[in-house]
Amino acid sequence: MLELLIRSPLQDDQKRFVTTASQSANNLLDIINEILDFSKIEAGQLTVENIAFNLTTLVEDCTSLLAERAHAKEIELICDVDPKLPVYVMGDPTRLRQVLINLIGNAIKFTETGEVVLRCSLNTKTNMLNFNVMDTGIGIPEKALAQLFTAFTQVDGSTTRKYGGTGLGLTISQRLTALMGGKLAVDSKEGKGSNFHFSLSLTEAETPNTVNIENSSLLTSLSDSYILIVDDNQTNLDVLSGYLTSWGITHDTAKSAKEALSLCKIAVNKNQIYDLALLDFHMPEMDGKQLAHTLKTDKTLAQMPLILLSSSRILDSEATKLGFSAWLDKPIRQSQLQNVMRKTLFPNSISSIKEEEHSLxxxxxxxxxxxxxxxxxxxxxxxxxxxxxxxxxxxxxxxxxxxxxxxxxxxxxxxxxxxxxxxxxxxxxxxxxxxxxxxxxxxxxxxxxxxxxxxxxxxxxxxxxxxxxxxxxxxxxxxxxxxxxxxxxxxxxxxxxxxxxxxxxxxxxxxxxxxxxxxxxxxEEPILETESDTLDIERVNETIELFDNDFIELVEAMLESAEDSIIILAKASKDNDLDTLNSEGHRLKGGIGNLGSLAMMETCQLIERKSKAGELQEAKEQIEKLPLQFQQFKVALKDIIKNKLNHTLDI
CATH class of the missing domain: 3.40.50.2300 (Response regulator)
Structure with a gap:
């Protein structure tokens, strides 16, 4: 309800009060969830599963979920996944995601300037996957490192007062990492930043043939390209350069607009004009917008396609006016970067990717x-x-x-x-x-x-x-x-x-x-352990790929159907109608699950179970959760659709 109130017409002071109340409520929910997780771990009730999942997608999803939080503080959030890693691995995606999100969230919380980097790489000596979450934040005093993973402990009292939290997040992350066969550790210097890291032995799983074909098709078409990357952040530059190198794409890098213009002139003199340029938006002295204008007004460079990389939300119309062929949100996802480069360089061949995928x-x-x-x-x-x-x-x-x-x-x-x-x-x-x-x-x-x-x-x-x-x-x-x-x-x-x-x-x-x-x-049906995950991003991505241009229409129909079900459940709750609670809870669970609403699926499962058992009051308590969960789900879904389809969902 607070989410709805924030979006209604309010005076500035009213909006400030409601925002504070909303933040307090969310903080309280986080604390409750952490205590519940900790209790389960202490009781030995948490287990890990071993299923196949897309490693790169999972890691990139973690940074995408927290991107807005980092952007609000004007710090860079960077995702660096080695392209040579296996696409699919065997392990517990839910627990790995929980650990990574906790570590990234902490890093953002304790970083005021600079960057937070999530890196996933392979240790060739041990054949283990390394996960690092690095920040340029406040760091941790050496004397506090020993008790860092102790439950309900933070660096000192001032940390709790300034940043909040329970002191449970790192303890839970350490225990979950241990359950997966790893060990969470930290290297830190006060005032310099921290590096939380762990290694896991995740065996390679078979990759669906269509994924291999799509990747091969994309990279083959891009391998003859000559690309310029412009970004003032050295880590971003290194990550993008690493991706292009791994994909066999010739490229140059520039840390400023001035250096980029110089490289463009050199390329022109050598009769080797860049096929495409990737431009960061926020840069000192001359930003991406100004650089794009300069390039588009130069007759020798005006035809060079430009792709904008930005931490800020950009409208398609705005990007087009600035002279960009396309734009990508940061942190950059490998698949999106490949696709947007392919689409920009070969606009008439995009449909052939899907055709080839099915024909082969x-x-x-x-x-x-x-x-x-x-x-x-x-x-x-x-x-x-x-x-x-x-x-x-x-x-x-x-x-x-x-x-x-x-x-x-x-x-x-x-x-x-x-x-x-x-x-x-x-x-x-x-x-x-x-x-x-x-x-x-x-x-x-x-x-x-x-x-x-x-x-x-x-x-x-x-x-x-x-x-x-x-x-x-x-x-x-x-x-x-x-x-x-x-x-x-x-x-x-x-x-x-x-x-x-x-x-x-x-x-x-x-x-x-x-x-x-x-x-x-x-x-087996996936077991939903907690309500902390709002959205199954992997399922949303799969449905987007399946329906393509019809996805928006499908979402609107699904949300309308879900809203009808919630109204029916509310009436059935008021009428003490256990049969309707059971049947409609089942119907809503099956429907909303297709769009990946994990929290609502779990709640509907409980509604169904409680109503079957005749536990009316318990079923009613679950129904009361649905309106807020539905709103949270719509907000999360709206953000994903904006990121992937550049479409603003009117919900």
């Missing part, structure tokens, strides 16, 4: 009957299946699914479980009965549900289903499941060893009553 990969074949009563879920799943090369027929309830199946030609059914008119269990039961009566070929039926409890899996077995997918599911999960049942359509040499998404977290169940070759495949 393994696609699935066959017709799938998709059954779901949630229209947005249906849209997302249908689009995903079609991108995989599958023909899709849809139904919105169990009876409609039976009617579609009876028409023939269905190779597999993806069946939602909770639906009106007839649920997925009843529909499956009737289909199996008809198959037995007609002695017809068995159709694989995969359950889709926001429930992934053991009793749900057992019930799926009892109703003779062939597998189970948690909602929301990711591309790799769906692909792994369908690959067990549908024929593949190879569009390149079938003898080539194609990489497939890592499915270490799959559980195989063999039904002893059936033929040995028929396997039951179950994919």
């Amino acid at each position: 990969s393994t696609t699935l074949n066959g017709r799938v009957l998709l059954v779901d009563d949630h229209d947005v879920n249906l849209t997302i799943a249908k689009t995903t299946l079609e991108k995989m090369g599958v023909s899709v027929t849809t139904a919105i309830n169990g009876q409609e699914a039976i009617d579609r199946w009876q028409q023939g030609g269905i190779d597999l059914i993806l069946m939602d479980l909770q639906m009106p008119i007839m649920d997925g269990f009843q529909a499956t039961q009737q289909i199996r009965q008809q198959e037995n009566q007609q002695t017809s070929q068995r159709t694989p039926i995969i359950a889709m549900t926001a429930n992934a409890m053991e009793e749900d899996k057992k019930r799926c077995l009892e109703y003779d289903m062939d597998g189970h997918l948690p909602k929301p599911f990711k591309w790799s999960q769906l692909e792994a499941m369908l690959s067990q049942w549908l024929p593949k359509n190879l569009t390149i040499d079938e003898k080539k060893d194609l990489s497939t998404p890592n499915v270490e977290n799959l559980k195989l169940f063999i039904d002893e009553k059936k033929e040995p070759e028929i396997e039951r495949l179950y994919i």
Whole structure:
């Protein structure tokens, strides 16, 4: 509610009061979450998982989440991930993200000028991944280092008074790092800054073939380019130069606009004009805006494309007026830098990347009957299946699914479980009965549900289903499941060893009553430990890539549907209607999960569980959390959409 109040028309003093109240509330929530996490660790209730995740994406997401906080203090936040690192690794992404965000947040808190750098690199001697969070902040006195990781301890009383906090963050980070097999340590000098560092042994996981192809395609097209990088921050310059060197791109660097102009003149005299220039916006003496104007008014350099790198939000129209072909938010993400350079240098070939990605990969074949009563879920799943090369027929309830199946030609059914008119269990039961009566070929039926409890899996077995997918599911999960049942359509040499998404977290169940070759495949639903993570950025990025230009329309439809569900839940709470609380909580969980709202998914899970158990008051308490969580989710989602799509979502 405070978020809404801040955005309403207020006088200056009123806005100041509300902002203070909002900050105090957020600080209190942080303290509560830290104490809860610490309690779980002390009780030995926290465990780590071992799943495949995109390392670069995770590390870059951590800095993106905290970018606004750094920009507000006018300090540089820099992300440096060695491009030679494996794309996918095995480990616990949730705990790694929690540690990195805690360390980066601390670094920003205790830094007033200069920079904060998150660096991820490989120690070639130990084959361990090194993580460093370095700052130019106040540093730590040598005598305080020994007790730094002690619970409820800060450097001194003045630190608590000036910066706030519980003194638990570093203790939690140290314990989590230890759970992952590492050791968190610090090097620091008072007045000079700090370097918090740890190493982890994260084994390489298989990279989806489409990722390899896309990266190879991008880098091959850029390798013949000649690029100029201009930034007054030496660390930024080194990071960008390191990226381009790793990608095989010839380039020069300049620490000032004056040096950049000099290099441009030298290049012109050698008849080697730069193909593109990357310009920092904030520089002393002559900033990126002034440099762009100077370059665009020089006849010999006017045609050189310019890309703006900025810590400030820039509108597309503003960047275009300044003479820039494109702009990127800092901290820079590798994939975005590659794509924007490719788009700027080869504007007519961008569509070919996606075409090539699909034409050179393994696609699935066959017709799938998709059954779901949630229209947005249906849209997302249908689009995903079609991108995989599958023909899709849809139904919105169990009876409609039976009617579609009876028409023939269905190779597999993806069946939602909770639906009106007839649920997925009843529909499956009737289909199996008809198959037995007609002695017809068995159709694989995969359950889709926001429930992934053991009793749900057992019930799926009892109703003779062939597998189970948690909602929301990711591309790799769906692909792994369908690959067990549908024929593949190879569009390149079938003898080539194609990489497939890592499915270490799959559980195989063999039904002893059936033929040995028929396997039951179950994919685990990710466990949500806390409410501290608002947004699953990896899922949002995947959905953006899937829907491209239609993503905004999808988001608007999903948010409208979620808002309707919250209103229905509020009314059901008032009416003490446990059945509606259960069904609508389930519906909201499955829908909002497709956009990555972790906190809301967890709350809906609790609403569903409490209402099923008849615990009305406890369910009502969870419903009261939803409006604030929904608002926080929309704010986080709006920021991601602005960063990735340069689009301001009107929500």
